[in-house]
Amino acid sequence: MNNGAKMIFPKALNLDNLIFRIGEVSKMLNVSTRQLRYWEQKGYIQSMRNKCGESRVFDMKNFMCINLMKYYLNQGFTLAKSHEFAKQNLKNMKLLRNFMTNSFQGIENVNDRPAINLGYFDKEQTSILYGFIDNEDSVSYKVIKK
Incomplete structure (x- = not known):
């Protein structure tokens, strides 16, 4: 069995603290900055301003939402439907993360x-x-x- 020291799972790295600039998100996910601004204007994603107030930055939740929305758009779904599916997936991911955090x-x-x-x-x-x-x-x- 184990040596008595409990291993720490997802809490070791708080993914909620990761932030990405709009240009980084654009490059990593192959979504134009123009699209990202449009999705934000429509309320599908939310950016934060960096400390200087200069550029948009996105947290991990929005990064994942963008990634999922892009996936569903590539599958042929509308932007609204892609966002709906992405939101449901994010809820499921949160549930799975909580389960693993508490059971591991x-x-x-x-x-x-x-x-x-x-x-x-x-x-x-x-x-x-x-x-x-x-x-x-x-x-x-x-x-x-x-």
Whole structure:
């Protein structure tokens, strides 16, 4: 099992603190600055001004929203529908991140295989749920008594 030190998962890096300038977002996601300003004008994304008030900057949430909107636009959806789908995906990502933050207990060696400890499986805290990566496309789970 583990050595007693709990590994920290997503809280180690607060993604909410990452910010990107409009030009960086444009280059990374291949969306023109003109499009980004238009999407902001329509209320689909929100920028912040940098400390000097000179240029637009975007937080990680808006960066992800832009990325998702671009994906759905490329799939042929309208801008409004792309934004709707992006918002739902962002809610799902937040839920998944909260789940992983609260369930991840560390990586341990179980039967000579790396296993992800997902915490107690039962209220009595007698069994632990482990996840295994069997290959790149396959995941399995096993409940092991403490």
